[in-house]
Amino acid sequence: MSDPPLDEGWIERELALEYPQLRLVSVVAPVPQRSAAPALRERLALLSDRFHGARALALRREPVPAAYRVFFRHIGLDPDVQRTPVEAAALERLVRGGFESHGVLDDALLVSLVETGVPVWALDDERVEGPLGLRAEPGSSRIVVADAAGPIAALFGDVEPRCRPGRGTLRLRLFTVAAPGVPAIHVEEALFGCFDALTEGG
Amino acid sequence: MLDVRVVVDERAARTELRRQIAGLEAQLSAAVAEGVPASPLAAARGPRVLDLGELERVRDALAARVADARADLRERHEREEANRALLERMLLEPGRYKFARVANRDLGEPGCGVWQVRPRLGLIGMLMGWWQVKLSSGCPLQN
Numbered sequence: 001m002s003d004p005p006l007d008e009g010w011i012e013r014e015l016a017l018e019y020p021q022l023r024l025v026s027v028v029a030p031v032p033q034r035s036a037a038p039a040l041r042e043r044l045a046l047l048s049d050r051f052h053g054a055r056a057l058a059l060r061r062e063p064v065p066a067a068y069r070v071f072f073r074h075i076g077l078d079p080d081v082q083r084t085p086v087e088a089a090a091l092e093r094l095v096r097g098g099f100e101s102h103g104v105l106d107d108a109l110l111v112s113l114v115e116t117g118v119p120v121w122a123l124d125d126e127r128v129e130g131p132l133g134l135r136a137e138p139g140s141s142r143i144v145v146a147d148a149a150g151p152i153a154a155l156f157g158d159v160e161p162r163c164r165p166g167r168g169t170l171r172l173r174l175f176t177v178a179a180p181g182v183p184a185i186h187v188e189e190a191l192f193g194c195f196d197a198l199t200e201g202g
Numbered sequence: 203m204l205d206v207r208v209v210v211d212e213r214a215a216r217t218e219l220r221r222q223i224a225g226l227e228a229q230l231s232a233a234v235a236e237g238v239p240a241s242p243l244a245a246a247r248g249p250r251v252l253d254l255g256e257l258e259r260v261r262d263a264l265a266a267r268v269a270d271a272r273a274d275l276r277e278r279h280e281r282e283e284a285n286r287a288l289l290e291r292m293l294l295e296p297g298r299y300k301f302a303r304v305a306n307r308d309l310g311e312p313g314c315g316v317w318q319v320r321p322r323l324g325l326i327g328m329l330m331g332w333w334q335v336k337l338s339s340g341c342p343l344q345n
Contacts, residue, residue, distance in 0.1 A: 014251070015251065016211070018216065018251055025287050053247065057234070058235055059234060060231040060234065060235070061228075061231050061232065061235055062315070066227075066228065066231060069227055069231065070223065070224045070227050070228075073223050073224075073227055073260055073264070074220050074223060074224075074252070074257075075249040075250060075252065076247060076248070076250045076252050076256065077247065077248075077249055077261070078243050080240045080241065080242045081242045120266055125332070136250075136251050140250065141250045141251040141252075141253075142249065142250050143249040143250060143251065152246060154249060156248075156249060157248075193339040
């Protein structure tokens, strides 16, 4: 099976000038298949076995997590207060003793995050209006993920209810925000890995 | 014309500050990986494009944190070095360091072992001046 086409999101001009390598990339994906659940739970268990305290401590020095930490500093977030997505997952793994399953979609997003260090979010594709992008809100300079209708989420924040996938969702849009310095191959791997996990459990 | 130049210069300054912040973050991460506890710098106000002043404050706070971390590490290395020297002396002349203890932790080593100067054969050793260094076994069992 060939890889699905990736959509390069727009970056507002001022933002692109400030952070030249910042990217938002998305892909349309099918809704999660229940049949993928057992394979995903197995992958989470395997990842739990491979991921120990020493790795969690050293994580911040690995290239991709380090790029997100630096970007967090650049946008006024303290990664020791608001954890980067992969560090939050690592901490959760240590506290709970394993990566816990929360359903096919969340499991696929988590597997992709832990394997690549790149966070992926899911939207209800039918509720997204026009292409996705990143912009700074006038006045506050707050950076948001937005479509033609307005903000969808604060950068690295929760998705607004209007675009969250639900029972009636027919198609997903997976998107990721690549911090400057994150190699393109990791970004593609995160999205394709998540896409595959949703359809086949990986 | 003047305005345009000012904007460009500020952007260059912000880029330079971001470069410095990246370097400091790498140094701080290295220190944390060596065991210095991570501690928050300031309350976050959400993801924003930081202006020059805000970037300077982030850079300065990180620089101070890195300096503290280096001081912590230097102090710890000096303490561990002193403990290693003490252990060497204990091993060479146990009789001069009766009942002295050095834990692996104090040497920067993993595990719960403790080096201790003890009399050979208990009371007889104490009376005869027969001293030896013993390494206790591992960590106590968890309940």
